[in-house]
Amino acid sequence: MTNVLIIAGREVRLALRNRWVLATTLLLAALALSLTFLGSAPTGRVGAGVLDVVIVSLSSLTIFLIPLIALLIAHDAIVGEIERGTLALLLSYPIGRWQVMTGKFLGHVAILVIATSLGYGAAAGALALTGSEMLRHSLVAFAVMVGSSILLGAVFIAIGYLISALARDRAGAAGIAIGVWLMLVLVYDMTLLGILVVDQGRTVTAGVLDALLLLNPTDVYRLFNLTGSANVSQFAGMAGLAGTTAWSAPVLIAALALWIVVPLVLATAVFARREI
Amino acid sequence: MTAPAEIKGVSKRFGRVEALRDVSLVLPAGELVALVGHNGAGKTTMMKLMLGLIRPTAGTIRLLGENPAGGDFAVRRQLGYLPENVSFNGVMTGRETLAFYARLKRAPAGSALELLDRVGLTAAAGRRVATYSKGMRQRLGLAQALLGAPRVVLLDEPTTGLDPEFRQTFYDIMLDLRAGGTTLLMSSHALTELEECADRVVIMNQGIMVANGTLAELRRKAQLPSRIVVTMADGIPAERVDSLAPGVAIRRINGHRVELICPDEDKIAVIRQVTAENAGVADLEMVPPGLDEVYAHFLRLHNGPRGEAS
Numbered sequence: 001m002t003n004v005l006i007i008a009g010r011e012v013r014l015a016l017r018n019r020w021v022l023a024t025t026l027l028l029a030a031l032a033l034s035l036t037f038l039g040s041a042p043t044g045r046v047g048a049g050v051l052d053v054v055i056v057s058l059s060s061l062t063i064f065l066i067p068l069i070a071l072l073i074a075h076d077a078i079v080g081e082i083e084r085g086t087l088a089l090l091l092s093y094p095i096g097r098w099q100v101m102t103g104k105f106l107g108h109v110a111i112l113v114i115a116t117s118l119g120y121g122a123a124a125g126a127l128a129l130t131g132s133e134m135l136r137h138s139l140v141a142f143a144v145m146v147g148s149s150i151l152l153g154a155v156f157i158a159i160g161y162l163i164s165a166l167a168r169d170r171a172g173a174a175g176i177a178i179g180v181w182l183m184l185v186l187v188y189d190m191t192l193l194g195i196l197v198v199d200q201g202r203t204v205t206a207g208v209l210d211a212l213l214l215l216n217p218t219d220v221y222r223l224f225n226l227t228g229s230a231n232v233s234q235f236a237g238m239a240g241l242a243g244t245t246a247w248s249a250p251v252l253i254a255a256l257a258l259w260i261v262v263p264l265v266l267a268t269a270v271f272a273r274r275e276i
Numbered sequence: 277m278t279a280p281a282e283i284k285g286v287s288k289r290f291g292r293v294e295a296l297r298d299v300s301l302v303l304p305a306g307e308l309v310a311l312v313g314h315n316g317a318g319k320t321t322m323m324k325l326m327l328g329l330i331r332p333t334a335g336t337i338r339l340l341g342e343n344p345a346g347g348d349f350a351v352r353r354q355l356g357y358l359p360e361n362v363s364f365n366g367v368m369t370g371r372e373t374l375a376f377y378a379r380l381k382r383a384p385a386g387s388a389l390e391l392l393d394r395v396g397l398t399a400a401a402g403r404r405v406a407t408y409s410k411g412m413r414q415r416l417g418l419a420q421a422l423l424g425a426p427r428v429v430l431l432d433e434p435t436t437g438l439d440p441e442f443r444q445t446f447y448d449i450m451l452d453l454r455a456g457g458t459t460l461l462m463s464s465h466a467l468t469e470l471e472e473c474a475d476r477v478v479i480m481n482q483g484i485m486v487a488n489g490t491l492a493e494l495r496r497k498a499q500l501p502s503r504i505v506v507t508m509a510d511g512i513p514a515e516r517v518d519s520l521a522p523g524v525a526i527r528r529i530n531g532h533r534v535e536l537i538c539p540d541e542d543k544i545a546v547i548r549q550v551t552a553e554n555a556g557v558a559d560l561e562m563v564p565p566g567l568d569e570v571y572a573h574f575l576r577l578h579n580g581p582r583g584e585a586s
Contacts, residue, residue, distance in 0.1 A: 006379050017367040085363045089420075092327045092357035092430075093380040094350050275330040 003095045007103025008110065015073075015111045024069055024111070028119025031061055036123045051138040054123055055145050059225040062149045063218050066116070067156040067181055073108050074160025075177040078271055079167045088276050101268045105157060112153040120146050145225050148256070155217045155259040156181075161267035165274060188216045210247060217259040224252040278341060279304050280428045280459045281326060286335030288321055288483075295321040297483045298335070303428070303459045308450060310470040311463040312571055313480035319463040320360060322480070323430045326461075327357060340428060353381055356426035360433045362417030366406030370397050370416055373405055374423070383424035391419040394449065396442065411439035418446065422453070429453060431462045435469060447473055471567040479574045486578040491567060498573040500565035501525075502543045504550070508532040512556035520557075521549045535563075 015021045035057040081087035090100065124142055160177060167173035192212060196204060204212075213219040247255075281303040288296040296318045303309055311319050324330045325337055328344030337344055340351040364373050370392065378388040392401050395415040405413065414437050421429055438446060451473060454460060464470055470477070477494060479487040487494055508514055514534045517526060524546055525537040538546050543562075550557050565573075 003380065006376070010376055013372075014365060014367060085359060085361060086365065088324070088327075088329055088359050089357065089362065089417075090380075091329055092352060092355065092359075093377065094352040094382075095380055096349050276324070 003099040004103040004106065007095075007100055008106035011104055011107025012110050015107075020073070021111055021114055024115035025118045027069075028065070028115055029122040031065070032058055032120050032123035033126055035061060036126060051124065051127060051135070051142055054127065055138075055141055056226065058120060058123065059145055059149070059222070062145075062152065063222060064185055066112070066149055066153045067185060067218065069115075070108075070112065070153040070156035071160045071163075071177040071181055073111065074157040075164050075167075075173040076170060077104050077108070077161055078164040078267075078274075079173045080164070080170050082276055083170055091276060097272050098268050101161065101264070101271055105154075105161070105264060108157050109150070109154050112150055112157070116149050116153065117146055120149070148221060148224050148253075151253070151256045151260070152217060152221045155256060155263075158260050158263035158267065162263045162270065165267045165270040184216055184218050189219065214247070214255050217256060220252050220255045220259070223247060224249060224256070278338070280340055281461070282336075282338040283322070283326070284336045286325060286332045286337060288318075288325060288330065289333045295483050296325070296332075299483075299485045300335075301478060301485065301488065303461060305427070305459055306454055306457045307475045308454045308460040308462065308473055309476045309478060310474035311461055311478050311480065312470070312567075313463075314575075316482075317480040318483040319480055320432055321483075323357070323432050323461070323463070326430060327352075327355075353424055354427040356421035356423065356429040358417045358421040358429075358431045358434050360436075362413060364405045364413065364416065367404060369402050369404055370408070370412075371401040373416065374419055377420045378423050381424040388419075388423065391422055394422075395419045396445070409439075410437040411442065414438050415442060418449070422449070425456075426458060428459045429461070431460065433463055433465070435464055443469070468566060468568060477567065477570075479571055481575050481578050484578065487570075487574045491570070494570050494574070495565055496540075498565065498570050499540065500569055500573055501537045502540050502565070503563040504536040504538070504543070504546060505529070505561040505563060506534050506536060506550055506557055507559040507561075508534075509556045509558040516556055517550065520552070520555055521546050 012021075032054075036054050078087070081090070091097065120142075124139075159180060163176045163180065164173050167176060192209075196209070213223060279302045281301075283299055283301040286296060286299050287294065299318070299322065311322065313319050321330070325332055326339050326344055328339075328346070331345045340354055342348055342351045344352075368376070371389070374388040374392060375385055378385055389398075389401075392398050395418055397412060397415055397419065400408065400412060405416065408416065414434070418431075418434065421431065435443060435446065447469075450460060450462070454475075462470065462474075471491065474491065476490055477487065478485060479494075487497070489497070506517055508516060510532075512532070514528060514530075514532050517534050517536070521536060524542075527535040527537065529535055536546060536550070547560065549555075551560065
């Protein structure tokens with residue numbers, strides 16, 4: 001366990017040192033703040049809590065941005081260290097490969113925790129400062145959104161490790177990472193939408209659709225956040241889907257957890273067999 | 277007690293390339309073994325196998341009694357390794373880098389500082405490694421390899437890029453370690469440097485171990501001729517030697533210096549002949565075959581009539 005913490009601590013330190021944490025936090029904060037103030041203009045100040053609007057816009061942003069940031073951090077983790085020659089030295093130390101992998105994972109997730117909670121927290125903080133009234137359940141929904149964003153990031157860190165453990169070189173890992181990102185964030189939903197339109201509900205029934213949504217972690221995240229609270233789902237235009245989906249919040253969380261564990265275990269297994 | 281490192285019948289293939297072919301080697305405690313060979317001879321492959329970074333295609337390896345690729349990794353606490361072209365994360369300082377590795381080896385933080393001092397990096401300890409010169413990085417690499425008083429130390433080309441003024445310190449450190457019972461395996465191109473300190477020399481060529489023994493043993497086995505450089509006294513032409521030592525191969529260096537090349541067993545007889553009274557020889561210098569020549573000999577022997585390996 002000590003070894004895992006030593007590696008995790010070093011990853012966080014490195015990310016603080018080379019400004020990764022700073023850059024990510026500032027990026028998330030800037031986008032969150034601009035969405036908070038620009039995004040609430042069209043809805044005005046009537047109706048549901050202003051924070052609910054922020055949750056909708058921020059979680060839509062998260063679906064694109066957090067996976068990209070996570071893959072950027074993670075795709076280099078194994079193959080990059082092999083190429084730079086630092087991994088051969090590290091593995092000559094009394095440390096198991098699974099410990100290296102777990103330590104890096106904890107460290108990288110900690111980086112996401114710092115960046116996401118500070119960056120998105122800035123939006124909530126700014127709203128509080130400007131005196132907007134915030135309902136208690138909206139605050140809870142906001143905290144849940146930040147938490148699930150971190151979970152989504154962890155999913156893509158694990159996927160990034162799998163890519164990194166499999167890839168022959170860094171450029172290859174980067175290419176695959178971009179491909180996976182496009183696939184899960186854009187292509188999958190587009191394709192699904194196309195199929196639904198063509199199929200008209202003949203073979204793709206509601207049950208099949210529910211299952212298909214679980215196969216993409218970004219959809220799981222979307223379902224979880226945009227249908228989580230009644231206020232939010234109305235704003236998100238997801239009320240229709242929210243009414244029909246069979247998955248409860250615990251199921252969606254479990255799905256995300258599985259999306260973390262499976263790639264991480266696979267990545268560890270591939271890494272354990274890999275010749276450095 | 278078993279030897280710190282044992283390699284038995286080990287072969288390693290990378291696709292179609294046979295990087296190592298049926299190598300068996302035992303490294304006893306307290307020996308400094310020089311691993312010599314061209315690039316691609318299998319030196320780095322051998323070290324990586326011993327570290328468990330790669331697995332042998334055939335054969336078994338025991339390092340400190342464990343299989344390095346699958347055994348208990350805790351034994352690596354007693355292992356030091358300096359990779360070829362060692363690299364570190366540039367944003368950390370030298371002190372932080374060494375402290376990180378010391379924690380992994382559970383070595384006291386104070387010992388890391390002592391090692392920094394030993395390799396002469398105390399003044400630069402607070403600077404980022406990115407600002408270090410190649411030689412300084414190499415010294416930092418050496419310091420990390422010595423953390424935790426290792427019983428086995430593997431050094432891959434440790435002297436490349438080392439500042440000349442640090443070389444002597446480097447060899448002093450190596451000899452200190454050996455005196456303390458540490459087993460050292462050192463690969464190098466600088467054959468002449470290893471000549472003085474190596475207990476044993478292992479010569480690799482194209483993945484095959486072509487020689488393994490003390491330098492004296494290898495010299496004997498190679499039966500390389502001794503060379504005697506003779507300087508004639510003033511006014512005596514070098515041609516005089518031809519009549520002094522008939523039948524000995526002679527190479528003229530200049531007007532009054534010649535080199536006699538004779539089999540080792542004839543050495544004494546030849547010296548007697550050329551130092552006879554009135555021979556007119558002013559000075560005499562014995563040049564035993566060096567590691568370079570022994571090395572070249574074993575490569576020729578292995579490559580056969582095809583000549584030098586390309």
